[in-house]
Amino acid sequence: MKIKSFEFNLSELAGAMGDFGTLFPLAIGYIVVCGLDPAGLLVMMGLTNIVTGLVYRLPMPVEPMKVLAVVAIAQQWSPSMVYASGFAMGVLWLFLSATGLMGLLARITPRPVIRGIQVALGVMLAVQAVKMLAGGWVLGVLAIAIVLLLRRNRYAPAAVVLVLLGMAIMLVKGTFAQVQAPVFALPTMVSFSLVESWQSLLAAGFSQLPLTATNAVIATSVLIKEYWPDKPVSETRLSLNMGLINLLSPFFGGMPMCHGAGGLAGQYYFGARTGGANIIEGLLELALGLLLAQSIAGLFAAFPLAIVGAMMFLVGIEMTKFAKDTRWNLDLLPLLATLVASLWINMACGFLVGLAVYYGIEWQQRRGCRKGAA
Template sequence: MAISVGNHTGRDLRFSVGELTGALGDSVTVLPIVVALGTLTPVSLPHVLLLFGVFQIVWGVVYGLPLSVEPMKALAGLAIAGTISYPELAAAGLLAGGVLLVVGRGRLLARVDRYVGTPVVRGVQLAVALLLAQAGLELGLGDPLLAGVAVGATLLVVWFGYRRAATLVVLGFGGVLALASAGVPSPSIPSLTLFPAGLPRLSPGAVEASLGQLAMTVGNAAVATSVLCTDLFDRDVAADDLASSMGAMSLLAVPLGGLPMCHGSGGLAGKYAFGARTGGANLVLGGLYLGAALVAGLVVAFPMAVLGVLLVLVAVQLARSATETTSLPLTVAVGVTGLVVNVGVAFVVGVAIHQFARRVLDRDL
């Protein structure tokens, strides 16, 4: 049974089993990253979940589609790995949000995407995957036995053919252990104050992180999501409009304690694969996030070794999509440089090589 209501986009918001299961498709990578940030950094998880819930609902109504609302993964990955501090994460998120808003409103996205190039975008993605995997392995080695149990649960789920659900199963396993350890936390409504986890700090590291994130956002979150909206839903959603909404969302969320957020193409594909067809999935997931914000204190008891396995699973997912590139050597070079040096340097070097190939060698990598 499905219930439909209209919205001003002319599309229905349906509430059905497909929309409910589809809502979970967006949480496969979102929740592990959010839990890791809440555990390893000063990020305020109640504020993060509250704002995720709000913006899931907002964009579900505005677009009438199950658009993804997820953390900017490059910034989140760098913060989890300890490459940037929380104040730098906040500053980088505001900087990226401002650039996206200007680029989107100026209808400049096509030019920016052409300038950066797909191999560089995928290379930054690979660098983030490698950093997350490194952090995850370090956490897992802290309790190899517990990490081994989590890995065993993952392999069992994959063996039964539910690869996409593996992350949620491990997340649930860790949640049960946290609940057994700490008990049910008392519901608490997060207070809305400016920068509850600390003031932003603009630094060279924050600027470099922002550059890497913008490379991923332009290609993977704006252009790719726009293409998916046409392919999966027969809807024409301009990449520049998506850039504008991501910029506005980040500029509003970060000062209130949230994370810089984007519309990832992977999250949209995940929602579709799990059955979502309208913005109703966003309203369902938004409600779940709002409920989770009330008991977010449970995350402090989340086992570090299980969290390490989660980060490795997210890293594998990111690395798999990073291989969808037009130049694997350049993508790998950017990824390894991002791991060994930093993502900002990797981005600049990658763009320079891409432009050299285009202008001097007359080749489009």
Template sequence: MTAKTIREITARNLAVFRRQPVSEISGSLGDLGTFLPLALALAANNTVSLSSTLIFSGLFNIVTGLVFGIPLPVQPMKAIAAVAIARGFSNGEIASAGLLVAGCIFVFSVTGLLRWFTNVIPVPVIKGIQVGAGLSLIIAACGTLLSSLGWAGPSWADNLVWAIVAFLCLLVCGVYRTFPYALVVFVVGLLFAIIRSVVATDLPSLVFWRPYVVVPSPAEFATGAVDAGLGQIPLTTLNSVVAVVYLAADLLPEVRTPTVTAIGLSVAAMNLLGCWFGAMPVCHGSGGLAAQFRFGARSGASVVFLGLLKLVIGVFFGESLVGLLKRFPAALLGVMVIAAGLELASVGESLNTSARDLSGVLGEPDEAGRLGEIPPSEFERKKRWTVMLVTISLLVGFKNDGIGFVAGMLCWWAYEIPSLVERVRERFGRRIHL
């Protein structure tokens, strides 16, 4: 990346932030519904350092915002986090999982495998992964964050009433999208958390960050890498690299889209640095990008702002924030996650109208001399829809991106059998009857 490109990105970041500062700040908070619950659960188990997680994810937010110029999220590696929480991983075990994934993504990036993945994976499969990830977010929010709520509990600040109010406001804000929904919800939730912390006499205190180095033992590396890292590799490759590039092009067509190699190197660098200091393994996810876009972010300035906020909080408060953040209402976080899931799932709508692989296929000129795109045939539309639906169904059903991907590819290849048979017949003559 040249100095001229960096200057252009910086100029656009500043211009967008000056034009719509409230929207950029609101959008920067859009992915907290995913980030906070996992970070807090891992910190509460002493699996990661909350201070290091905030500081390093903040630094990565700033760098990616300045380099890529889009609201690219820095979010937890979900498969690793789920295993680490369930099994009570140590610092070394979760660091090992993150380092394994980072190493594999680095190799994929420098060898060109990521570019090859992008070229050979059909758009319906990519769209299926995106829609499936969106539906998975909604299911997780309803099943984990909202299902345990009652009409009056667990507290006056966190119950089904507040969830319904937040959801109704979300529906209204779907029409009036300029309203800073995420910012308002975050401020309200933070006020509720502060009031509850005051009552419990458990407010954060000034505690400066004390960095330490995590060096996994051979046993920790074997446990973390095999039990959590291997399952994360396909998820990171498909949803955090390939799908992110496609989604960025769909949501922000006027902005230079990062290459899969650049995104892959970014994911690798973040974890090759942060995991050694007890930070949570992180990646760039299409769900986080959809969430931040949904709540108003349109440039890298949004995540630069978020990064600076994380840095200040991590350096000066760190681990003392665990009690406060645990009291942030799950009702509000859950609705924010639902909003992110809906935004991500909505990208499937363009499958047969304006997907990237349909552009550039030009037909006859119209009366004004403009060439129009050739729409896909009815068979092609059905084929694309079926492949996307198979990908979504298996991904959601098995809660595994890899299974959804394999199922979608098999369905796509099944549709290619007739043309393959025809090519074989043309090559070897009519002697072959299939």
């Protein structure tokens, strides 16, 4: 049976909402703390989602680069510094794609290390989700129950029901009274300096590279092959895509963007199966950015965190399931080394430790074979 490239239904709409857990907090931080123009941020993200859905004809998450976002928000970067960081990352990802270095890195990364990264990401998402649930356990448990009951329901998909529930809670609390009347607003051209681009690389960009390489490129490519074996997307192509996105979007107020295995797992978990999910999400973001830019930060901030946490928690659990194909006698040690180092230090360190353990074991095995042959 031929897989459709585009569907526009409630399941695709639910899948489009599947990775809101990472988008909401960082987008709010960029807008409120760093002063980014909501219209530019949302419109560029919307256009990126639409183009990505049309090109790949698959769900393909578009997310903030997390290390850059956390550092930018913590250090209260100026808007021009944020835009400069996106441009700098675009240059780096184009370089990695054009030189073939991204493909080389993917070829030398063994499956147990990828599995370790995926499990580490799942654990991190679950831990962050528990923090979100802490302020509303009753609502959170109810949201989890709704997901487990309705996740595969074609007529009332879980993510759609949860978003409607969150909006109903906001309505009862009177949040929508703060929404300003829709005003059409286009993103404006912005400027930044190459000096700021270099400063952003030193402050966070170089630290972002390993995380994006492992999670947004290698792990995402592997996940696509597992979900859609007939529609593989290479690591080099993902790197090229992120390079082009981040070269263009900063000039119109876009934040640094990447893909992500966690976001893809979230989209798939909640029902996305085609490029229609990206197009639906993109159209929603375009509408919000063009018409409700002045109210969007308050709306995002007022949405019940417990509902977002419930969605994120279940996606995190789903990510850990990819370790089930681990060969316990051969792959367990590299996977555990990757997992522990990722959780203890960071994902970049976990990646390097996992590689060292995997190739160390392989070297010992070859050495033992040579001695046996002698």
